[in-house]
Amino acid sequence: MSIRDNLFQFSSQILGKERTKFLFKAYDLASFDLFGKPEGAIGAIDVTNRCNLRCRHCYFFAHDYEAERELSDEEWLLKFEELKKQGFPFYQCSWIGGEPLLRKSLIEKGMGYFKSNMVTTNGMMELPDWKDVNFYVSVDGPRELHEGLRGKGTYDKILANAVRPDLRVLLSMVITRENYQGAEAFVDEWHERGGVRGCLFQFYTPVRGLENDSLWPGWEIRDKTIDVLLRLKERHGDFIVIPPEVLESMRSDRCQEITRNCLFRQVAFCFDPQGRVKKPCMMGPQADCSRCGCVLPFHLKALSDKHLMIRELFMFLRKQVGKRVFG
Numbered sequence: 001m002s003i004r005d006n007l008f009q010f011s012s013q014i015l016g017k018e019r020t021k022f023l024f025k026a027y028d029l030a031s032f033d034l035f036g037k038p039e040g041a042i043g044a045i046d047v048t049n050r051c052n053l054r055c056r057h058c059y060f061f062a063h064d065y066e067a068e069r070e071l072s073d074e075e076w077l078l079k080f081e082e083l084k085k086q087g088f089p090f091y092q093c094s095w096i097g098g099e100p101l102l103r104k105s106l107i108e109k110g111m112g113y114f115k116s117n118m119v120t121t122n123g124m125m126e127l128p129d130w131k132d133v134n135f136y137v138s139v140d141g142p143r144e145l146h147e148g149l150r151g152k153g154t155y156d157k158i159l160a161n162a163v164r165p166d167l168r169v170l171l172s173m174v175i176t177r178e179n180y181q182g183a184e185a186f187v188d189e190w191h192e193r194g195g196v197r198g199c200l201f202q203f204y205t206p207v208r209g210l211e212n213d214s215l216w217p218g219w220e221i222r223d224k225t226i227d228v229l230l231r232l233k234e235r236h237g238d239f240i241v242i243p244p245e246v247l248e249s250m251r252s253d254r255c256q257e258i259t260r261n262c263l264f265r266q267v268a269f270c271f272d273p274q275g276r277v278k279k280p281c282m283m284g285p286q287a288d289c290s291r292c293g294c295v296l297p298f299h300l301k302a303l304s305d306k307h308l309m310i311r312e313l314f315m316f317l318r319k320q321v322g323k324r325v326f327g
């Protein structure tokens, strides 16, 4: 048992498991984000090359994965054990795909290795009762616009599966030229409905090899949509989970410097369904970094700003203390 495990056990006996978990998380956040994330601290695992949808804007199908055999659960666990011996940090993992919930048993076995886990799902399957996991359910606007990208009948299935106040569910919208006008209605609708914790936004990133460059919103629409999201943030606060500084940094006059020196590419790990390292990021080598709309490089850049980080950490702690004091 490691020193950390011993400390955890000791502290749990005195403070209780929940409080100890919170303290350890706050410590990890502070040490990783204030002193720099070690290489491999965050990243993504494509657990499967299969999906129960075929969305028009999906980058996954730019790769020829379908024919290749995926690693079995046992092979993944062996890989994690190997990584452990090499000192892999096992901090934060996003389980992605394909549709990752098609390999629920693997995620269930694998998530114990990481301190923090996220599952990005299309919401077509019932969400498992994983209370410690952040689920990102993809919803690309109000019903009609969403189904234009993801297919008929998908919206009602999301309504049935994603409204889970007992879990940590966030919605994730990819903004394209076709759905950007629906961002406001989408946020208002879900804010009123309740049952999810917030909304995250990304812009569509063009991927070479996919014939859908027309989905790229262009810089003008991107900047205007950022204005809309900032207004929505004023209206709905934390329900829009991206800090205003991150949104500002995604503007056309600032974004390319950030994506040219993408911190995600520098520090994150990405594995494909065969367990191979995927470069430069989960979108694969064909992604056009100069037009990247993924929120992660911008978020990491903002976190590398120590002042902003201290403020975010302070707000996180205040929120947690508030929750514990006022329920």
Ligand code: SF4
Residues within 6 Å of the ligand: 051, 052, 053, 054, 055, 057, 058, 059, 060, 097, 098, 099, 122
């Ligand atoms: S649900 Fe995700 S992986 Fe599946 S086709 Fe759509 S975007 Fe691609």
Ligand code: SF4
Residues within 6 Å of the ligand: 205, 259, 260, 262, 264, 265, 280, 281, 282, 283, 287, 288, 289, 290, 292, 293, 294, 296, 297
């Ligand atoms: S596509 Fe975006 S996240 Fe991926 S390496 Fe390029 S800039 Fe970074």
